[in-house]
Amino acid sequence: MHMAKGRNVLIAQSGGCTAVMNGSLVGVVEEVLEHRDFDKVYGAVHGLAGILEGRLLDITMLAPWVRVRIAGTPGAVLGSGRRSLRPEEMPRVLEVLDKHQIGYFFAIGGNDSAETAHLMAVGAKDMGLDLAVMHVPKTIDNDLVFTDHTPGYGSAGRFVALATMGVGRDAEAMGDASPVTILEVMGRDAGWLAASACLAKREEMDAPHYICLPEVTLDENRFLAGMEEAYRRWGFAVAVTAENVEGPSGPLGRQQEPYFVDDFGHRYFDGAGRYLAQLVTSHLKVRVRFEKPGTIQRSLMACVSDTDAQEANLVGQAAVRYAIEGHSDSMVSLVRLPGRKYQCDTGLAPLGEVAGKVRAMPPEYLGDSAGQVTREYLEYASPLIGEPLPSYARLITPGMSWPSPKGLPPL
Amino acid sequence: MHMAKGRNVLIAQSGGCTAVMNGSLVGVVEEVLEHRDFDKVYGAVHGLAGILEGRLLDITMLAPWVRVRIAGTPGAVLGSGRRSLRPEEMPRVLEVLDKHQIGYFFAIGGNDSAETAHLMAVGAKDMGLDLAVMHVPKTIDNDLVFTDHTPGYGSAGRFVALATMGVGRDAEAMGDASPVTILEVMGRDAGWLAASACLAKREEMDAPHYICLPEVTLDENRFLAGMEEAYRRWGFAVAVTAENVEGPSGPLGRQQEPYFVDDFGHRYFDGAGRYLAQLVTSHLKVRVRFEKPGTIQRSLMACVSDTDAQEANLVGQAAVRYAIEGHSDSMVSLVRLPGRKYQCDTGLAPLGEVAGKVRAMPPEYLGDSAGQVTREYLEYASPLIGEPLPSYARLITPGMSWPSPKGLPPL
Numbered sequence: 001m002h003m004a005k006g007r008n009v010l011i012a013q014s015g016g017c018t019a020v021m022n023g024s025l026v027g028v029v030e031e032v033l034e035h036r037d038f039d040k041v042y043g044a045v046h047g048l049a050g051i052l053e054g055r056l057l058d059i060t061m062l063a064p065w066v067r068v069r070i071a072g073t074p075g076a077v078l079g080s081g082r083r084s085l086r087p088e089e090m091p092r093v094l095e096v097l098d099k100h101q102i103g104y105f106f107a108i109g110g111n112d113s114a115e116t117a118h119l120m121a122v123g124a125k126d127m128g129l130d131l132a133v134m135h136v137p138k139t140i141d142n143d144l145v146f147t148d149h150t151p152g153y154g155s156a157g158r159f160v161a162l163a164t165m166g167v168g169r170d171a172e173a174m175g176d177a178s179p180v181t182i183l184e185v186m187g188r189d190a191g192w193l194a195a196s197a198c199l200a201k202r203e204e205m206d207a208p209h210y211i212c213l214p215e216v217t218l219d220e221n222r223f224l225a226g227m228e229e230a231y232r233r234w235g236f237a238v239a240v241t242a243e244n245v246e247g248p249s250g251p252l253g254r255q256q257e258p259y260f261v262d263d264f265g266h267r268y269f270d271g272a273g274r275y276l277a278q279l280v281t282s283h284l285k286v287r288v289r290f291e292k293p294g295t296i297q298r299s300l301m302a303c304v305s306d307t308d309a310q311e312a313n314l315v316g317q318a319a320v321r322y323a324i325e326g327h328s329d330s331m332v333s334l335v336r337l338p339g340r341k342y343q344c345d346t347g348l349a350p351l352g353e354v355a356g357k358v359r360a361m362p363p364e365y366l367g368d369s370a371g372q373v374t375r376e377y378l379e380y381a382s383p384l385i386g387e388p389l390p391s392y393a394r395l396i397t398p399g400m401s402w403p404s405p406k407g408l409p410p411l
Numbered sequence: 412m413h414m415a416k417g418r419n420v421l422i423a424q425s426g427g428c429t430a431v432m433n434g435s436l437v438g439v440v441e442e443v444l445e446h447r448d449f450d451k452v453y454g455a456v457h458g459l460a461g462i463l464e465g466r467l468l469d470i471t472m473l474a475p476w477v478r479v480r481i482a483g484t485p486g487a488v489l490g491s492g493r494r495s496l497r498p499e500e501m502p503r504v505l506e507v508l509d510k511h512q513i514g515y516f517f518a519i520g521g522n523d524s525a526e527t528a529h530l531m532a533v534g535a536k537d538m539g540l541d542l543a544v545m546h547v548p549k550t551i552d553n554d555l556v557f558t559d560h561t562p563g564y565g566s567a568g569r570f571v572a573l574a575t576m577g578v579g580r581d582a583e584a585m586g587d588a589s590p591v592t593i594l595e596v597m598g599r600d601a602g603w604l605a606a607s608a609c610l611a612k613r614e615e616m617d618a619p620h621y622i623c624l625p626e627v628t629l630d631e632n633r634f635l636a637g638m639e640e641a642y643r644r645w646g647f648a649v650a651v652t653a654e655n656v657e658g659p660s661g662p663l664g665r666q667q668e669p670y671f672v673d674d675f676g677h678r679y680f681d682g683a684g685r686y687l688a689q690l691v692t693s694h695l696k697v698r699v700r701f702e703k704p705g706t707i708q709r710s711l712m713a714c715v716s717d718t719d720a721q722e723a724n725l726v727g728q729a730a731v732r733y734a735i736e737g738h739s740d741s742m743v744s745l746v747r748l749p750g751r752k753y754q755c756d757t758g759l760a761p762l763g764e765v766a767g768k769v770r771a772m773p774p775e776y777l778g779d780s781a782g783q784v785t786r787e788y789l790e791y792a793s794p795l796i797g798e799p800l801p802s803y804a805r806l807i808t809p810g811m812s813w814p815s816p817k818g819l820p821p822l
Contacts, residue, residue, distance in 0.1 A: 013584070016585075017580075017581045017584050017585065022804075043806070045807055045813075046586050049586075053813070054813060055813045056813075057806060057807065057811075059806065066804060069802060069803070069804040070804040070806075072801060072803070072804075073580065073803040073804045073805075074576075074577045074580045074581060074803070075577075075580030075581050075583060075584035075585075076584035077584075077804055077805065077806045077807070078806065078807065079583075079584055079586055079807050080584045080585055080586070080588070081585075081586060081587075081588060082585075082588040162711060162712070162713055163707045163710075163711060165485075165710075166485045166486075166706065166707055166709075166710030166711050166712065167705070167706045167707060167710060169428075169484065169485045169486030169710060170428045170485060170486050170706040170709065170710045171706070172486060172490075173424075173428050173486035173487035173488075173490055173491045174427075174428065174486075174491055174492075174493075175457050175460075175490055175491070175492060176492075177491070177492060177493040181705070181706065183707075257668060259685075259689065260689050260692050260693070262692075262693075262696070263696075268692075274670075278670065278671050281671050281673075281679075282671070282673075285673070285674075289705055289706060290703075290705070291703060291704060291705030291706060291707060292701075292702060292703045292704075292705075293702060293703075293704050293707055294578070294592070294700055294701070294702030294703075295577065295578045295581040295582070295592060295700060295702060296574045296577055296578055296594075296702055296704055296707075298577075298581065299574075299576075299577030299578060299580060299581045300573060300574060300577050300713075300714075301573070301577065301801060302573055302711075302713040302714050303711075303713050390483060390712060391480060392480070392483070392484040392485070393433075393477060393480040393481040393483075393484045393488055394484075394488065395454070395468060395470065395481075395488045395489065396456055396468065396488070396489065396490050400468075402456075402464070402465060402466045402467075
C-alpha cells in the first residue's frame with residue numbers, strides 16, 4: 001500500500017433502484033468537479049462485483065448535458081447489485097482501490113450496502129489505506145435509521161399516491177362491474193411506502209379505505225369488515241398493501257399455494273396482495289382486481305417528486321464536502337429543520353450503526369384504528385412527494401337522491 | 412310519446428375507463444353550450460343502469476373551471492357500467508328518455524356500449540321517438556372498427572411505453588439480482604396496448620425483448636429462446652404480454668391453478684403474465700419479476716398523451732355537431748389525414764357495423780419475427796402517445812472491455 005491519500009474517487013450504486021439514485025451519482029460528480037482535491041472519478045460497474053473484477057469506468061469527463069440526462073434516467077447507470085462483502089474478499093477490494101489510487105469511496109445504497117461500505121472503511125483503516133468512505137442513502141422503502149427520510153422514497157410515494165387516486169376513481173366509476181381493488185406495493189420490512197397511499201385521500205370516500213403494513217399484524221376479520229363497510233357506503237373499496245404483511249399464522253403470501261417450486265424444492269410465494277384479493281372475493285362475492293406495479297413504482301419518471309430529485313442531488317454533493325472535511329465511515333443524513341415551511345439540511349450518521357438496521361414506522365404514525373395512518377404521518381410525508389397532488393372532480397356521491405332536487409352536487 | 416324532438420341531451424359513459432373519457436364528456440357539454448338547439452344536459456349515472464332507474468344528473472350548468480377539472484379526472488365522473496340492454500327493457504328506456512324530453516343521446520363507450528346505443532337508435536325509430544344517437548368512441552384496447560384509432564389508447568399506450576422503459580432500466584441495473592421482468596398489460600381481444608411497449612425501444616438492447624399478443628399463438632420454445640438470447644446478450648430481458656394470450660393448448664392463464672374458485676365451482680384464472688413468469692423462472696433459473704399495473708395503466712394522469720386528451724375532446728364536440736346536422740345511429744370516427752405531419756379529422760361510421768366487432772392488429776403490423784412489431788406499426792402508433800418519450804442515458808454496455816481503453820462509451 002502506498003502512503004499518500006489517493007486523489008481519485010470511486011462511486012458505486014447498489015440495492016434496489018430508485019427513480020433518483022442517478023441524481024445522487026450526478027450530485028457526487030458535480031461536487032467533485034468543484035474542488036481541486038481530486039483527479040479522476042471512477043464508477044464501479046454493478047457495485048461490489050465491479051470492484052472485485054476491476055471493472056471501473058472513468059466518468060470524470062461527463063459533459064454537462066450528459067449529467068442532466070443521467071439524473072433523468074431511472075435505474076442505476078453504473079449498474080446496481082445485491083452482493084455482500086465476504087471477509088476473505090477484503091484484500092482484493094483494497095488492492096483494486098489502491099491500484100486506482102482511490103482516496104474517496106462514495107456508496108449510493110440502502111442498509112445492506114451500508115454494511116459493505118462500513119466494512120470497507122474498517123478494513124482500509126486496518127490495512128493502513130487512507131480511504132474516506134461516505135454512504136449516500138437511497139431506498140424507496142424509507143427504512144434507514146438516523147435520517148428524517150431517504151431519497152427515493154418521495155418519488156415512489158408520489159407514484160403510489162397518484163396510482164391510488166387513479167385506481168380509486170376507476171373502481172368508483174366501474175361500480176358493481178369491478179368495485180374492489182387491492183394494490184400491492186413494495187416495502188420489504190416497513191410500511192412507509194404503502195402508507196404514502198393515504199396522501200391520496202382527501203375525503204372519507206376516497207381511496208385507500210384500508211392499508212396493510214408489515215408493522216401491524218393483520219386481523220383478517222377487521223380487514224374484511226373495513227372493506228365491506230367501504231363497499232356498502234361508497235359502492236367501491238380500495239386497499240393498499242405492502243408486499244410483506246403478516247397475519248396471526250405468518251406471512252400472508254405463504255397462505256397461498258407457492259408461485260413456483262424450483263428443482264431443489266424451494267418454494268416461492270406471491271406477495272400479500274393476491275391473498276387479500278382472494279379473501280375479499282370470497283367474502284364480498286364481487287369482482288376484485290389485484291394490481292402490482294412492481295418496479296414501475298420505482299422507475300416511472302413521470303411521477304418523480306421534485307423535492308426528492310433535489311434532495312438526491314443534495315446528499316450526493318454533501319457527501320463530497322463531508323469527505324473533504326475529513327469525515328469517513330459515515331452516512332449523509334437528511335435533517336428536517338423546524339418551522340412551518342418544509343426544509344431539510346444534511347447531517348452525518350455513524351455508518352456502523354446504520355448498517356443492517358431497519359426503521360419501521362413508529363406507533364404515533366400508525367394510530368389506533370387499523371388500516372389507516374395518523375395526521376402526524378401525513379404531515380411528515382406530504383412535503384416529500386413534491387408538488388401538490390392534482391384535484392379530481394366528483395359529481396356523484398352515494399347519498400344523492402333522485403331526481404336530484406338541487407341539481408349539481410357540491411364539488 | 413310526444414311528437415316534437417326533445418331539446419334535452421343525455422350523456423352516458425360505459426365500459427372500462429380510460430384516462431380521457433371524461434375529456435369526451437366535457438367535449439360534448441362544451442359543444443352543446445355553443446348551440447341554441449338544446450335546453451338541458453343530463454348525465455346517466457352508471458350508464459344504462461342510471462337510465463333504467465331514472466338516475467339522471469343535470470349537468471347543464473357546469474362552471475368552466477369544473478369542466479377543466481373533470482377533463483383532468485380519471486375514471487368516469489358519471490359512473491360507468493357494463494350492463495347490456497335486454498329487449499324487454501327497451502320500453503322503459505324510451506319512457507325515461509321521453510319523460511326527460513331527450514332528443515339527443517351521446518354514448519361514450521366501446522364496442523359493447525355501441526351495441527346498446529345502436530339498439531336504442533333502432534328502438535326509438537320503431538317507437539316513433541325522434542332521437543339522435545351518437546356513439547363517442549373510447550377504449551384503451553384500440554379495438555373499434557371504422558376508426559384510425561380510439562381515444563384512450565394513446566394515453567394508456569404512453570403509460571405502457573414509459574413503464575416498459577422504466578422496468579427495462581431497472582432490470583438492466585439490477586443485473587443478476589433480478590434480471591428478468593414480465594409486464595402484463597390489458598388488452599382483452601387485441602394486442603394494440605401490449606404492442607405500444609415497442610415504442611419504448613430505441614436500441615436493440617432496450618426493453619421490450621419480446622411481446623406476446625392475442626393475435627399470435629405463443630410458441631413457448633420460441634418465446635423462451637428469445638428471452639434467453641436477450642438475457643445472454645444484454646444481461647437482462649423484459650417481455651410485455653397482453654393479459655389474454657393463447658398457446659397451442661388454449662389461454663396461457665388457464666395453464667395455472669385457478670386463482671379463485673367460487674361457491675358454484677366457477678374457476679377464475681390469473682392472466683398470461685404470471686404463467687410466463689413461471690415459465691421463464693424454470694427455464695433460466697434466475698429471479699423473474701411479474702408486474703401487473705392493472706387499472707393504473709388507464710388512470711395515471713401523469714402519463715396522459717396530450718394528443719389523446721385533445722382528440723377525446725374533439726370526438727365529443729364532433730358528435731354534437733353531427734347530431735345537429737341530422738346524423739344518428741353513428742359513431743364518430745378518427746380519420747388520419749395524409750401528409751408527413753400527423754393530423755386527424757373526424758368522420759362517421761354506421762353504429763350497427765361497429766357494435767360487437769373487434770379490430771385485431773393487422774398482419775402488416777405483426778411482421779415476420781415473433782415477439783416484435785413492424786416499423787409500420789411504430790409509425791402508426793408513435794404520434795398517438797403525444798410528446799416524444801424521454802431519452803435516457805446508458806453508460807454500460809455488455810460489449811465493453813475492461814479497463815475501458817477509450818474512457819467513456821458513446822451515449
